[in-house]
Amino acid sequence: MLSTSSKRRTAKQPRAARASTKGDTRAAFLFLSPWIIGFLVFTLWPVGYSAYLSLTDYDVLNNPNFVGLDNYRQMLSDPKVSLALGNTIFYTVFSVPIHIIAALALALLLNRAGRAAGFFRTAFYLPNMTPPVAVGVMVLLLLNGQNGLVNSVLGWFGIQGPDWTTDPNWVKPGLILMSLLTLGGSIIIFLAALRAVPEELEESAKLDGANAWQRTLRIKLPMISGTIFFLTIVNTIAAFQSFTEAYTAFFGSGSSTYGNDAALFYGIYLFQQAFTFLHMGYASALAWLLFVVVLLVTLIQVRLSRRFVYYESAQP
Amino acid sequence: MTIKADNPTPPSVPQPKAATSPTPGQPEIRRKTSTPRKVSTGRKTATIATWLALGVVTVAFIYPLIWLISASFKPRSEVFDNRLIPATFAPENYVTVWQDAPIALWLGNTVLVTVLAAVTVTISSAMVAWGFAYYNFRGKNLLFGLVLGTMMLPGAVTMIPTFLIWNGLGMVGTLTPLWANNLFGSAFYIFLLRQFFLSLPRDLFEAAKLDGANNWKLFTHIALPLCRPALAVAFIFEFQASWTDLMRPLIYLRDESTFTIPRGLKAVLDQYGFGGNWHWETIVTASVITTIPMIVLFFIGQRHFVAGIATTGSKG
Structure with missing residues (x-):
């Protein structure tokens, strides 16, 4: 995980180096957060829910009615x-x-x-x-x-x-x-x-x-x-x-x-x-x-x- | 395809070169110095033939658009006369369609949606791309693979649950579902921008870091300004995609006053075409109004289109 430059720093000031790696991960995830949220809400959940819906009768107005493989x-x-x-x-x-x-x-x-x-x-x-x-x-x-x-x-x-x-x-x-x-x-x-x-x-x-x-x-x-x-x-x-x-x-x-x-x-x-x-x-x-x-x-x-x-x- | 049979060829190609190069460069040099004149006349005719062929194809490509624009200035009875210059000049088509359909409103809606979609997707995708390009963290490759994987998923699978989300939020019928997904980045642009960020020299950021720049500053003050061309590509591509989209407006918009211009054009076609007496002059004129902004966009952003598309292919 450590890049060569941070490795060099590890020798001198280990604490700072460790902090920067941790900080890196945190910063990375802050930058990635829009995609992660979007993936969970607009891809992952829809994929799962679509699979479930495919086993139901659903017309939006009434609750989904489980019908097994009938649709297929x-x-x-x-x-x-x-x-x-x-x-x-x-x-x-x-x-x-x-x-x-x-x-x-x-x-x-x-x-x-x-x-x-x-x-x-x-x-x-x-x-x-x-x-x-x-x-x-x-x-x-x-x-x-x-x-x-x-x-x-x-x-x-x-x-x-x-x-x-x-x-x-x-x-x-x-x-x-x-x-x-x-x-x-x-x-x-x-x-x-x-x-x-x-x-x-x-x-x-x-x-x-x-x-x-x-x-x-x-x-x-x-x-x-x-x-x-x-x-x-x-x-x-x-x-x-x-x-x-x-x-x-x-x-x-x-x-x-x-x-x-x-x-x-x-x-x-x-x-x-x-x-x-x-x-x-x-x-x-x-x-x-x-x-x-x-x-x-x-x-x-x-x-x-x-x-x-x-x-x-x-x-x- | 015949590629298979030729597959062994490329590796063997350098061999003939190796065979010629030991005999000192003479034959090659002579070729370069003595033959240009002969070649150039032959080449000239070949080039002109190429240009002619390309010219014919160009006409085939461009003429439909010219036909459309020309037809929009013709009266109803002459729309199909296939003349380049209208026999009867009928600019009143534009007045009629403007009065009969809320074109100005549709254009306004489209501009709003398109600008929001393009701005949000550019910023969010740049953030995510930066997160992937600059930082090292565990699971990065897996996560990036997931980003690319979402591109393979047909939109049809997530379409219905996504509709249900917006329906649950009471936003069906508003313009929000047409652009708000873009807040979370889009795989294609993330890929494109990441490529660009990766090409920036890392030392630049290390230097700025030593000067005390924090992660956010690195992104906004150094990375973003340097990657303006790639941002322009993302912005322009999404502008086009959003402007020309018909499926989402069909799904989410109910009231004519909320229509975007492609949805409006479809409504005009339904009303004046299939449902009416085929007022082609109105339909053609509405088509031209829908298309012209894209032509303008193309001439403004031509360079970016070519650059962006060429990059797309290099993934292959």
């Missing part, structure tokens, strides 16, 4: 759960790889853009600032089946665009397409990682006669595989919880309540159960299923990463 049993037979889970997995399975590959490709391009890289980086990040609600509105506008911008552009090439917002088969692809607007963050992270690849590696490969494509595939990609892995995990977790864009575009209540089964993501169904129908117990059980699914997927990804990811520091 109900989940198995609830067609909306499998629908929502299916939608969410579909969205995740397609949007994450597309996101990673597109961001990586653009970062590789940016990495060769020289002086202009800064400008393009800014331009790519700008749409990230669009509030997800506004992106939801843009889903309805730009992907409008008759005269939305996307279908108009497709029309230039003689392609008859689909009814993105009404055809159940095209709702999720439309949402995935719009989610590409938020590539900017990943592009910046990839670009930073690419710039950290030591130039000697590329230079020596060049001397060895490796062409640009080989250098990318065999040097740059392995060197940034840690970043690819990190972004894959982060984006997967986010995709499983996606809510706002789809909710804005396809769910809500005006004069009439509306919804769209094709866009019913798990987060939306959970939200509806909790706060529209006040099925707080059932919603808590749904939350725990989500937690388990996300955890499993993350663990699988971590396992796979051991085979695919190259960490420089791990090499002898």
Whole structure:
């Protein structure tokens, strides 16, 4: 526990040194106290209480009524759960790889853009600032089946665009397409990682006669595989919880309540159960299923990463 | 991914270099001095091609925003005409939406929540980060692991009990639940700021200590001023996150007069879209009003966004 400097002091004035270590711990905990309080009140207790609620019927107005595993049993037979889970997995399975590959490709391009890289980086990040609600509105506008911008552009090439917002088969692809607007963050992270690849590696490969494509595939990609892995995990977790864009575009209540089964993501169904129908117990059980699914997927990804990811520091 | 097959490559890459370097630096030097001209013409065309490709992508990224802004100045019948410059200029959309919806009130609420959220999370996270960065105490790594662990927990798990806490305190319907959690720090910013604090030379603080500075002074007078850029990153990120949040306003706000601007935009969409006769010009205009402050924020804090996001990735 003692740092070298305080050790030196121990020899001369042991009492002062001991006091300073104790003082250190006390000071540290004073600084940590906001987080500790927040953790206890807004994380630890909620996690425990949520686990308990998942075993009850609870509508906020009446006391929780213990029902054992009923909620979990109900989940198995609830067609909306499998629908929502299916939608969410579909969205995740397609949007994450597309996101990673597109961001990586653009970062590789940016990495060769020289002086202009800064400008393009800014331009790519700008749409990230669009509030997800506004992106939801843009889903309805730009992907409008008759005269939305996307279908108009497709029309230039003689392609008859689909009814993105009404055809159940095209709702999720439309949402995935719009989610590409938020590539900017990943592009910046990839670009930073690419710039950290030591130039000697590329230079020596060049001397060895490796062409640009080989250098990318065999040097740059392995060197940034840690970043690819990190972004894959982060984006997967986010995709499983996606809510706002789809909710804005396809769910809500005006004069009439509306919804769209094709866009019913798990987060939306959970939200509806909790706060529209006040099925707080059932919603808590749904939350725990989500937690388990996300955890499993993350663990699988971590396992796979051991085979695919190259960490420089791990090499002898 | 093909990374697996290439995995053995990086360690072996230095070898060719080792093979060339014993033969004195001549070939390398000649390369550097004699070829630049040839390379530069080839490189120039390559760079221009890169710029062109990036330019096309930039248009795809930026045009939706320009489309939105342009559409907000079009009359109802022309919203979907996909013209860049409105055929009929209709600035009255802004007057209409301002009169029909309490936009000013919503903007005021949002500014209040956003500033409180960003200020509190920056200060509290900095305190906690400092506690982790500067002091040594038993269980520090475990505790910090716990901080990072909370980032993995899906928000859905704690969402319902957290709602019950605010409900118990009688604060559902007020703006408080939208920001007060930030008093207790946030894992992501704690991580970010800790990285920054760790990069500060320790001698600086030891010297100040000898001059009689106490723990609090070390933090407020030396650490905080030095880490202004990182504080700006935390502030700006949270400002954006808070401004664009829809889920919490959906959960906690009931009365239209308490809405934030994203919640208000959703209400406008429900009222003028699904529940009304699709007054797109009003919806588009409200979307632009929601988005513009974020665009402004981006141009003010551009540098910090890029720096902050690049740091995020280095964790991977």
